[in-house]
Amino acid sequence: MSRIGKKPVDLPAGVTASVSGQTVEVKGPKGARSFTATDDVTLTIEENTVKVTPRGNSKRARQQWGMSRTRIANLVTGVNTGAKKELEIHGVGYRAALAGNVVKLNLGLSHDVDFAIPEGITITVPKPTEIVIEGNDEQQVGQVAADIRAWRKPEPYKGKGIRYKGEFIFRKEGKKK
Numbered sequence: 001m002s003r004i005g006k007k008p009v010d011l012p013a014g015v016t017a018s019v020s021g022q023t024v025e026v027k028g029p030k031g032a033r034s035f036t037a038t039d040d041v042t043l044t045i046e047e048n049t050v051k052v053t054p055r056g057n058s059k060r061a062r063q064q065w066g067m068s069r070t071r072i073a074n075l076v077t078g079v080n081t082g083a084k085k086e087l088e089i090h091g092v093g094y095r096a097a098l099a100g101n102v103v104k105l106n107l108g109l110s111h112d113v114d115f116a117i118p119e120g121i122t123i124t125v126p127k128p129t130e131i132v133i134e135g136n137d138e139q140q141v142g143q144v145a146a147d148i149r150a151w152r153k154p155e156p157y158k159g160k161g162i163r164y165k166g167e168f169i170f171r172k173e174g175k176k177k
Helices: 060-079 138-149
Strands: 016-020 022-028 031-038 039-047 047-052 085-091 094-098 101-105 113-116 121-124 130-135 161-164
Touching: 016 039, 016 161, 022 130, 031 060, 039 060, 039 085, 039 113, 047 060, 085 138, 101 161, 121 138
Parallel strands: none
Antiparallel strands: 016 022, 022 031, 039 047, 085 130, 085 161, 094 101, 101 113, 121 130
C-alpha cells in the first residue's frame, strides 16, 4: 500500500478541480494547470478532495498511484501559493545580475554565463549573491534551480559555488604537509 497515495489531496478555498477521463485540471488564483494520469489509476473528486486509487495490484499501478497523487498535490500548491526556490552564491567575485529576460552569472569561468529565463518562471536577484526562482509549476521551478546550480556546484574544500538556501555542504580538510 502506498502511504502517499492513500492520502486524498485537499482543495483549499479558491481552488477548483475537475476530472475528465484521466485528466485533472486545477484552477486557482495563480493560474490553471492540468495533469494526465496513466490508465493504472482512477481519479475521483469527493467533497473538495481529489482521490487517487490504483486499478489492480500490479507493481506499475502501485508506482503510478503515489506519483499521480504527488503530481496533483503539486498542481494544487502551484495554483494556490506558487512554488519558490532560493539559491545562494558563495565565492570571491561570484555574482548574478538580471538583464531583461536573461540572468548573467559571473562564476569564475573565462566567460559570463547567460541563462535565459523560461516562460512561466519569474527570477529575481535581490542581492548579487542571491537568486529567487518563482512560478506555478513546482517541477519546472525545481528544474530551473537545478540547471542554474549545475553551472557551479558547491565544492567541499572552500564551499564555493551555487547552493540552495539552507543547504549544508560537508566540508573536507585540505591536504596536510
